[in-house]
Amino acid sequence: MCASEKPDARRLASYIPPTIGPWLSEADQSFDAETVFDYIDGAGEVYRSYNMRLLIARRFHKDGRPDIVVDAFDMGASADAFGVFTHDLDGEDAGIGQGSTYKAGLLSFWKDRYFLSVYAEEETAETRAAVLDLGRRIAEAIPGRGEPPALLKLLPVDGLEARTNRFFHTASVLNYHYFVADANILLLGPETDAVLAAYGGKEDRSHLLIVSYGDGAAAGRAAESFRRVYMPDAGGKPAVRTENGRWTAARAAGRYCAVVFDAISAETAVARLEAVERSIASARGSSP
Amino acid sequence: MSRKPITRRDFLKVAAAAPLAGAMIPALHGAAPAGADKVRVVLVRDPSPLGTGGAPPAEVVQKMLDDGVRALLGETDVVKAWKSLIRPDDVVGIKTNAWRYIPTTAEVEQAIKRRVMDAGVGEDRIAIDDRGVLRNPVFQKATALVNARPMRSHHWSGVGSLIKNYIMFTPQPSAWHGDTCADLAAIWDLPAVKGKTRLNVLVMFTPLFHGVGPHHYAKEYTWEYKGLIISRDPVAADATGLRILQAKRKEHFGDDRPLQMTPHHIPLADTRHHLGVSDPGRIELIKLGWSEGILI
Numbered sequence: 001m002c003a004s005e006k007p008d009a010r011r012l013a014s015y016i017p018p019t020i021g022p023w024l025s026e027a028d029q030s031f032d033a034e035t036v037f038d039y040i041d042g043a044g045e046v047y048r049s050y051n052m053r054l055l056i057a058r059r060f061h062k063d064g065r066p067d068i069v070v071d072a073f074d075m076g077a078s079a080d081a082f083g084v085f086t087h088d089l090d091g092e093d094a095g096i097g098q099g100s101t102y103k104a105g106l107l108s109f110w111k112d113r114y115f116l117s118v119y120a121e122e123e124t125a126e127t128r129a130a131v132l133d134l135g136r137r138i139a140e141a142i143p144g145r146g147e148p149p150a151l152l153k154l155l156p157v158d159g160l161e162a163r164t165n166r167f168f169h170t171a172s173v174l175n176y177h178y179f180v181a182d183a184n185i186l187l188l189g190p191e192t193d194a195v196l197a198a199y200g201g202k203e204d205r206s207h208l209l210i211v212s213y214g215d216g217a218a219a220g221r222a223a224e225s226f227r228r229v230y231m232p233d234a235g236g237k238p239a240v241r242t243e244n245g246r247w248t249a250a251r252a253a254g255r256y257c258a259v260v261f262d263a264i265s266a267e268t269a270v271a272r273l274e275a276v277e278r279s280i281a282s283a284r285g286s287s288p
Numbered sequence: 289m290s291r292k293p294i295t296r297r298d299f300l301k302v303a304a305a306a307p308l309a310g311a312m313i314p315a316l317h318g319a320a321p322a323g324a325d326k327v328r329v330v331l332v333r334d335p336s337p338l339g340t341g342g343a344p345p346a347e348v349v350q351k352m353l354d355d356g357v358r359a360l361l362g363e364t365d366v367v368k369a370w371k372s373l374i375r376p377d378d379v380v381g382i383k384t385n386a387w388r389y390i391p392t393t394a395e396v397e398q399a400i401k402r403r404v405m406d407a408g409v410g411e412d413r414i415a416i417d418d419r420g421v422l423r424n425p426v427f428q429k430a431t432a433l434v435n436a437r438p439m440r441s442h443h444w445s446g447v448g449s450l451i452k453n454y455i456m457f458t459p460q461p462s463a464w465h466g467d468t469c470a471d472l473a474a475i476w477d478l479p480a481v482k483g484k485t486r487l488n489v490l491v492m493f494t495p496l497f498h499g500v501g502p503h504h505y506a507k508e509y510t511w512e513y514k515g516l517i518i519s520r521d522p523v524a525a526d527a528t529g530l531r532i533l534q535a536k537r538k539e540h541f542g543d544d545r546p547l548q549m550t551p552h553h554i555p556l557a558d559t560r561h562h563l564g565v566s567d568p569g570r571i572e573l574i575k576l577g578w579s580e581g582i583l584i
Contacts, residue, residue, distance in 0.1 A: 040443075106506065
């Protein structure tokens with residue numbers, strides 16, 4: 001599905017069944033990126049940061065049972081549908097759509113350019129079954145499939161804990177997952193794409209951040225900004241030892257900036273950055 | 289950048305003295321000046337069962353509020369205490385919070401209203417409202433406000449707080465979302481609210497300590513704390529409520545897991561906007577009533 005296609009409320013609503021077991025649907029509510037706050041207050045900022053186009057909200061009601069709420073987001077592009085899905089990965093894989101989690105009455109999944117939340121206001125055995133059934137039916141109704149962000153392909157595979165990969169655009173979301181600074185020192189914004197990945201196990205857990213900028217000059221400015229604020233004591237060396245005894249390193253490569261946090265050694269940090277550079281070169285070489 | 293940013297490394301420096309989850313407050317934003325007066329906050333709890341609306345019985349809530357206000361003001365007579373807060377010629381807005389899942393509760397609203405009337409204010413000069421405050425004729429003429437809302441984790445501001453409760457006094461609440469709501473305290477300088485707040489009541493009957501999904505609510509992440517936090521200082525009340533939430537998260541998750549969004553609007557309300565006190569070292573916390581599971 002084309003990212004520039006205008007969101008179609010009727011089509012999105014058609015993916016949601018009118019009933020689920022004994023639950024009957026109420027009238028749909030429709031929101032865009034400006035009116036989403038009327039529905040979910042400040043939480044709307046998360047979906048706006050992923051370029052949401054449209055939200056169809058449908059409540060299912062049955063007297064004597066908890067309500068079930070479906071929130072169907074048209075994110076405009078599958079990369080952003082994937083990204084907003086990675087905002088909260090807590091839960092068990094429900095095997096629905098192209099990626100899903102279920103926990104505490106909430107099913108979240110993404111498929112094509114859509115992100116879906118199916119939520120029971122109280123979890124019971126009955127609402128759990130209904131939520132999962134509803135999710136499966138919605139996923140089956142969505143005809144297309146979408147690609148995850150291409151930026152994920154730059155992540156070195158060795159040691160990667162892929163199930164916790166995050167995709168986003170803004171500094172606020174970066175800080176949500178891994179607090180870096182209370183200012184935007186990596187110059188993130190709506191035009192940047194970023195992935196945050198975890199490596200290693202409990203004892204040697206480190207994180208890798210790769211940000212894609214408009215061009216090499218922007219990436220260079222971001223790397224310089226980060227080193228100036230976060231690594232002022234690096235003394236020109238590629239890595240700095242931080243207050244927890246771990247190592248941080250940062251490097252710009254083309255239009256990308258990569259940062260390793262909490263590596264167990266300077267050599268490990270630098271090696272991971274070099275692996276990212278090889279991924280970038282390989283991706284460039286395989287581009288048409 | 290006009291000031292040096294605070295980075296993760298700054299938190300790591302103070303981590304030995306305070307866990308990451310709570311380290312943001314005084315350690316990074318400057319220590320309290322020596323000899324600074326303490327601000328009083330009262331935490332009152334009652335073990336009575338909660339009703340279907342999430343509140344204790346009305347008479348229990350009234351007693352909790354009365355005990356808390358008496359302790360806050362050092363006054364044995366509750367009506368006399370309220371008369372020191374509210375004048376008979378005041379026009380009083382009770383700013384409540386109507387969030388579907390955890391509202392302020394009618395029991396708290398009515399308990400406050402009763403005492404405002406006992407202080408001599410006619411019922412026609414009292415209003416209770418949330419989202420309609422800018423259109424409400426009583427609020428438009430209000431000379432006094434009582435701020436009452438539940439504390440809960442929040443998807444963007446970190447926590448829904450007393451400070452945040454006044455966002456409905458702005459024509460465009462989303463305009464205050466920048467930097468995850470860092471400057472909510474500036475709302476308190478707006479003409480509609482500036483200088484009018486006589487009392488803050490942070491409802492802790494069933495706080496939410498973790499959120500999931502677009503609606504940021506799961507009953508699994510609430511618990512029956514059955515408390516009210518009462519103070520003249522909204523920042524001190526919020527900072528106290530935040531400590532309870534963080535303690536509950538540690539108890540539940542088994543580690544010192546920070547809130548999903550850092551509620552930095554609370555310490556910034558102190559250090560940047562000077563609205564009140566966020567440093568626990570400068571808060572005189574009086575605890576009344578039920579002590580089991582108090583967490584702080």
